[in-house]
Amino acid sequence: MLRNFFLTVILLTGGCLLQAQNREYVIVVHGGAGDVAGLESDPVRSAQYYAALDSALSIGDRILATGGEGPQAVMAVINYFENNPLFNAGKGATCTADGTFELDASIMEGKDLSAGAVAGVKTIKNPINAAYAVKTKTPHVMLSGTGADLFAAEQGLEQVDNMYFATPKTMKWIDKLKQESKKNGTVGCVVLDKQGNLTAGTSTGGMFKKKWGRIGDSPVIGAGTYADNQSCAVSCTGHGEYFIRHAVAFNLCARYKFLKEPVEEAADYIINVELNANEGNGGLIAVDKDGNIAMPFNSTGMFRGYLYKEKGGAAKEKKVGIGKTMVSIAE
Numbered sequence: 663m664l665r666n667f668f669l670t671v672i673l674l675t676g677g678c679l680l681q682a683q684n685r686e687y688v689i690v691v692h693g694g695a696g697d698v699a700g701l702e703s704d705p706v707r708s709a710q711y712y713a714a715l716d717s718a719l720s721i722g723d724r725i726l727a728t729g730g731e732g733p734q735a736v737m738a739v740i741n742y743f744e745n746n747p748l749f750n751a752g753k754g755a756t757c758t759a760d761g762t763f764e765l766d767a768s769i770m771e772g773k774d775l776s777a778g779a780v781a782g783v784k785t786i787k788n789p790i791n792a793a794y795a796v797k798t799k800t801p802h803v804m805l806s807g808t809g810a811d812l813f814a815a816e817q818g819l820e821q822v823d824n825m826y827f828a829t830p831k832t833m834k835w836i837d838k839l840k841q842e843s844k845k846n847g848t849v850g851c852v853v854l855d856k857q858g859n860l861t862a863g864t865s866t867g868g869m870f871k872k873k874w875g876r877i878g879d880s881p882v883i884g885a886g887t888y889a890d891n892q893s894c895a896v897s898c899t900g901h902g903e904y905f906i907r908h909a910v911a912f913n914l915c916a917r918y919k920f921l922k923e924p925v926e927e928a929a930d931y932i933i934n935v936e937l938n939a940n941e942g943n944g945g946l947i948a949v950d951k952d953g954n955i956a957m958p959f960n961s962t963g964m965f966r967g968y969l970y971k972e973k974g975g976a977a978k979e980k981k982v983g984i985g986k987t988m989v990s991i992a993e
């Protein structure tokens with residue numbers, strides 16, 4: 663499989679890339695933004711991330727190709743990331759200052775603006791499933807802490823001990839909390855499905871050494887996640903406080919809808935001008951209602967990938983990247 667990664671290499675800057683309209687379906691994923699210096703030049707470690715991004719896209723592709731709906735694809739992709747210790751979500755999540763794990767997740771559907779989120783949960787194996795349950799089974803948008811854990815248990819969602827989320831790597835951090843972590847890897851997925859509906863989802867362990875029940879942007883609808891069929895589906899990653907202050911996910915949809923900016927232009931402005939001026943580090947993935955994609959970041963890298971199929975055509979385009987370079991994967 664890895665040989666496919668090296669078929670074509672295209673250099674891209676910031677938000678890239680795609681002008682075409684009329685896509686039958688589109689899936690875009692991220693596995694977090696941050697300092698990836700060194701990783702790209704390490705063939706063994708980078709291949710693990712490329713392979714994980716490739717697998718995530720294939721999972722979404724299988725669902726969307728057969729007419730599956732956006733939420734199904736977004737949840738399956740995010741479950742895959744949550745169960746993969748490479749990423750800062752679910753197993754592999756970063757730890758709090760107390761050496762425990764508090765996870766956040768959210769999901770939103772653009773067809774009716776329905777949304778669900780959980781924040782600061784400690785025992786739900788796959789927080790995105792709990793976010794979806796909040797959306798579909800309650801009149802609320804966000805549940806937090808113990809109440810959210812209890813709700814998920816009542817819904818029959820798989821529960822785990824808090825230390826399930828630890829990995830040998832995070833155990834080392836817990837042992838030496840004084841050392842700054844380089845771990846980035848919040849995960850996200852945005853989808854335009856065959857029905858023409860947009861869906862966005864995000865899941866994270868949050869920021870390393872977070873204190874006092876801190877909640878970032880990932881479960882905040884409008885900050886870390888947003889979807890509206892009249893504009894875009896967006897999932898963010900980075901220093902959450904800045905993404906909340908700038909209401910980044912909604913901001914992008916608003917620029918697209920009211921200023922009529924193309925998705926790439928709006929995304930690039932928010933990440934590389936607005937957030938950059940305020941030292942807000944991170945990036946986002948977005949797809950608009952016509953299937954155009956944006957993936958800007960102002961950090962040195964962002965684990966990311968996309969796959970789309972044109973209407974009426976058989977061919978699919980699939981690319982993954984870590985730093986500035988995107989790599990084509992043959993389908």
Ligand code: ASP
Nearest residue numbers: 848868869878899900902
């Ligand atoms: N945005 C997440 C948070 O602030 C962290 C990340 O994306 O790395 O909790």
